[in-house]
Amino acid sequence: MIMETLIQLFWTAAVTVRDVLPIAVVLFGFQYLVIRRPLPHLRRIIIGFIYVVIGLTFFLIGLEKALFPLGKLMAKQLTDPAFIHGIGAVVGELRWQDYYMVYLFAAAIGFATTIAEPSLIAVAIKANQVSGGAVGIWGLRIAVAIGVAFGVALGTFRIVTSTPLHYYIIAGYIIVIIQTMRTERAIIPLAYDSGGVTTSTVTVPLVTALGLGLATTIPGRSSLLDGFGLIAFASLCPIITVMGYAQFGRWLRLRRQVEGD
């Protein structure tokens, strides 16, 4: 097991380096060919890059060892007809209510993976710095995680009921547009950004496994055509909840003012 782990460490490190390489080439290429000025704190930056590569390597291996196999297995078991309808039950008509445990799992796993998502932590740290503390690191992360939870649960519901994806997405866009007109300007770009950062290293593999599990076990669904769409929901809903978080914060402040008077 030790030897295996070492080999796995080595390979994952190689793959991570390969992923980081194009980024490093672009950054250092432009730095030395176009900007032509030595980077300040070059040593620190290189150490930082090494930390990032080693960190991601361990992170990915750890996920691969601990969370993904179990998470994917659970997604499969929870969507198994034997679990949903009871073993040996004759399944007549498909009732969407029978899948309540799947929705619950979808929401819980969406929330939990988002909290652990490193890119969201990065954006939350930056937003906290830039806003001078007005945007809380945990406030933003929880708001986004609630959005992903709702999005993934809704996405599984869509797969079960087999309703067209674009109806939901268009409805979501309409909500985003209405909220945009009513939210304070400073939060809008951050809210739009949070749609894209949520779906990364931790969330995508588990959520995809859930979608595929559902689409393959429900009769009449094609894993290829119906398995997609969960990521789209997980990217759209956080925009709504982050703007909602800002609106809720403003409402709280207003209420406090009214009570203070």
Next chain:
Amino acid sequence: MRTGLFRFFGLIAESLRDLAPIIIVIGFFQLVVLRQPIPDLAEILLGLFFVLIGLTLFIQGLELGLFPIGEGMANAFARKGSLFWLLAFSFALGFGTTAAEPALIAVAAEAAEVAAAGGVLGTAPGAQADYAFYLRGTVALSVGVALVIGVFRILKGWPIHYLIIGGYLLVVILTFFAPASIVGIAYDSGGVTTSTITVPLVTALGVGLATAIKGRNPMIDGFGLIAFASLTPMIFVLLFGMLWPALG
């Protein structure tokens, strides 16, 4: 040394808190809902330990390396004052980071399978690989374009919502004309393009630019690059789905 060690343990504890929800959710569903024992407990504990160390190191590297270099380059470009090179850099960053993105490679391969199953592709050998390759190229191109538009917006100080809502409208209109098999993939491709390394870098670039340019507010103008990078792939992939039968 002692304080350094304390700091490190503090950071590990923070990472543990970040991971607690996943551990609780998986543990609860496995033990209470599915009523099954946790297989391979030793392996899982070792994996969790790795995740903890990894997350802690990554966050450290973020503050030491990714944020400073993003902001440093934004500053340098702002001082240099060359619009062409700034936009060329933005395009290269978007294109280069996306083309090699593993999540995208996986999605493109899957999308080619969907297209093959839907009979969109010819029976020629290698048609599926071609399709996946050009799809990846399309998405990488779209992210390059996204960063160019996004950076240009920061320079001009345009409000983001007109551009994004305009983009949404375009997505909705294209949805009705694109083949049904591409819609799900197109919508998902917006989410997979932005990787763990790209996001901090691009965020630092945007915030750095908005800080360096007079009259721009880092909160209002600095954020938003990721939003463009998640929107344009949808548009480009929908167009790809419409044009492929004609071109291929």
